[in-house]
Amino acid sequence: MTEQQKGPGDLPDAGGLTIGILGGTGDQGKGLARRFAMAGNRVVIGSRKADRAREAAEELGAGLPVSGAENPVAAGDADVVIVAVPWDGHRATLESLRAELAGKIVVDCVNPLGFEKGKGAYALPVEEGSAAQQAAAVLPDSRVVAAFHHVSAKLLLDPGVDAMELDVLVLGDDREATDLVQALAGRIPGMRGVYGGRLHNAHQVEAFTANLISINRRYKSHAGLRVTDV
Amino acid sequence: MTEQQKGPGDLPDAGGLTIGILGGTGDQGKGLARRFAMAGNRVVIGSRKADRAREAAEELGAGLPVSGAENPVAAGDADVVIVAVPWDGHRATLESLRAELAGKIVVDCVNPLGFEKGKGAYALPVEEGSAAQQAAAVLPDSRVVAAFHHVSAKLLLDPGVDAMELDVLVLGDDREATDLVQALAGRIPGMRGVYGGRLHNAHQVEAFTANLISINRRYKSHAGLRVTDV
Numbered sequence: 001m002t003e004q005q006k007g008p009g010d011l012p013d014a015g016g017l018t019i020g021i022l023g024g025t026g027d028q029g030k031g032l033a034r035r036f037a038m039a040g041n042r043v044v045i046g047s048r049k050a051d052r053a054r055e056a057a058e059e060l061g062a063g064l065p066v067s068g069a070e071n072p073v074a075a076g077d078a079d080v081v082i083v084a085v086p087w088d089g090h091r092a093t094l095e096s097l098r099a100e101l102a103g104k105i106v107v108d109c110v111n112p113l114g115f116e117k118g119k120g121a122y123a124l125p126v127e128e129g130s131a132a133q134q135a136a137a138v139l140p141d142s143r144v145v146a147a148f149h150h151v152s153a154k155l156l157l158d159p160g161v162d163a164m165e166l167d168v169l170v171l172g173d174d175r176e177a178t179d180l181v182q183a184l185a186g187r188i189p190g191m192r193g194v195y196g197g198r199l200h201n202a203h204q205v206e207a208f209t210a211n212l213i214s215i216n217r218r219y220k221s222h223a224g225l226r227v228t229d230v
Numbered sequence: 231m232t233e234q235q236k237g238p239g240d241l242p243d244a245g246g247l248t249i250g251i252l253g254g255t256g257d258q259g260k261g262l263a264r265r266f267a268m269a270g271n272r273v274v275i276g277s278r279k280a281d282r283a284r285e286a287a288e289e290l291g292a293g294l295p296v297s298g299a300e301n302p303v304a305a306g307d308a309d310v311v312i313v314a315v316p317w318d319g320h321r322a323t324l325e326s327l328r329a330e331l332a333g334k335i336v337v338d339c340v341n342p343l344g345f346e347k348g349k350g351a352y353a354l355p356v357e358e359g360s361a362a363q364q365a366a367a368v369l370p371d372s373r374v375v376a377a378f379h380h381v382s383a384k385l386l387l388d389p390g391v392d393a394m395e396l397d398v399l400v401l402g403d404d405r406e407a408t409d410l411v412q413a414l415a416g417r418i419p420g421m422r423g424v425y426g427g428r429l430h431n432a433h434q435v436e437a438f439t440a441n442l443i444s445i446n447r448r449y450k451s452h453a454g455l456r457v458t459d460v
Contacts (some may be wrong), residue, residue: 009447122430165458169441198442200352204437211399211435214427219238221459228395229451 020078029084031156046074075100109148125206165188166224250308259314261386275302339378353437393420396454
């Protein structure tokens with residue numbers, strides 16, 4: 001294949017999408033909120049408390065199309081909802097928002113990891129196989145996609161970093177939904193959304209974040225992945 | 231950090247190493263044999279039957295420093311032994327070679343995968359956590375490293391491919407051993423050995439091969455990974 005034929009190919013336009021971010025007051029969620037807003041998407045940061053969500057939106061600076069709201073409002077207002085809550089509250093948060101998330105594309109970027117002194121980060125076992133599969137089980141009426149696992153929160157929030165140099169692996173069983181999330185990833189400069197397989201193969205993508213943490217420690221880096229020959 | 235300071239850094243010289251490859255008559259093993267021999271390392275292809283091993287060595291062409299032998303001879307003669315056997319025979323092969331592999335660096339590149347129609351490739355559960363951890367459990371006197379999981383056998387064997395454009399994730403708990411295997415990976419043009427974490431994080435690297443298979447199907451590619459910011 002020639003250079004021109006390679007790459008994720010024709011993807012839909014994700015420019016008009018409103019993005020809700022559950023757990024948007026954490027570093028990962030806030031970082032994604034910042035980058036999508038900078039790309040011109042309307043973003044609603046969600047939190048259990050509306051005032052914390054509004055504070056987080058204000059922190060990102062005036063001029064960006066970001067607002068804050070309680071999680072149910074952030075979920076209900078959005079076209080695409082990113083789940084960036086801590087693993088601890090993953091199941092309960094999603095269960096409580098089942099109605100608001102029905103029919104929506106739900107993008108899970110949660111990494112179920114444990115940490116132990118001397119061992120470092122490691123993958124926690126998940127009954128359903130992965131956080132993304134748990135989301136799919138809890139939200140049978142939503143279109144669950146897994147993505148954005150390996151994106152460094154620190155780089156997302158760093159005003160000195162113009163481009164995010166990595167590929168985002170996008171997993172899911174609904175082609176239209178994965179295409180849209182790939183397009184969304186592609187709106188952030190440097191970032192590319194690459195299809196990464198079906199949802200039953202999400203575990204290893206989530207778990208690989210533990211390896212990236214080891215790599216970052218060894219090389220004092222903010223490592224990400226690029227997929228070659230795509 | 232500047233560009234010069236990044237990268238895997240100072241690694242030992244792996245030029246003088248003799249490499250044994252268990253299961254060296256399979257495509258993955260034979261492909262690695264070919265590339266290491268082309269890089270100037272002496273390689274011994276191992277098989278259960280010496281004549282099959284010799285045939286495989288001859289197929290790779292005269293002029294390359296490759297020979298074939300029964301697995302115990304290939305293991306005993308080598309400084310570094312690569313395990314490229316099918317997952318089915320993994321445990322039994324290693325158990326039968328415990329004495330020959332004692333004290334050696336054993337590099338496991340086996341991916342325990344299943345295939346199902348309509349589902350594609352997926353990771354098989356492994357009692358010890360991963361093929362590499364199984365190797366470590368079966369070979370308590372060897373220095374087990376996990377590496378070369380994502381290397382395309384097809385590209386390794388393709389005479390039209392000069393450089394392998396990917397990073398090889400090298401995992402293990404023995405720094406001297408992982409450094410040496412990183413150096414070994416770096417002997418193949420285009421390939422770079424990058425430390426990828428401790429052995430307890432090998433499962434997701436092995437399992438990720440299922441995702442690469444999905445990626446290859448979607449994009450008609452021979453995908454590999456590059457680690458950014460290292």
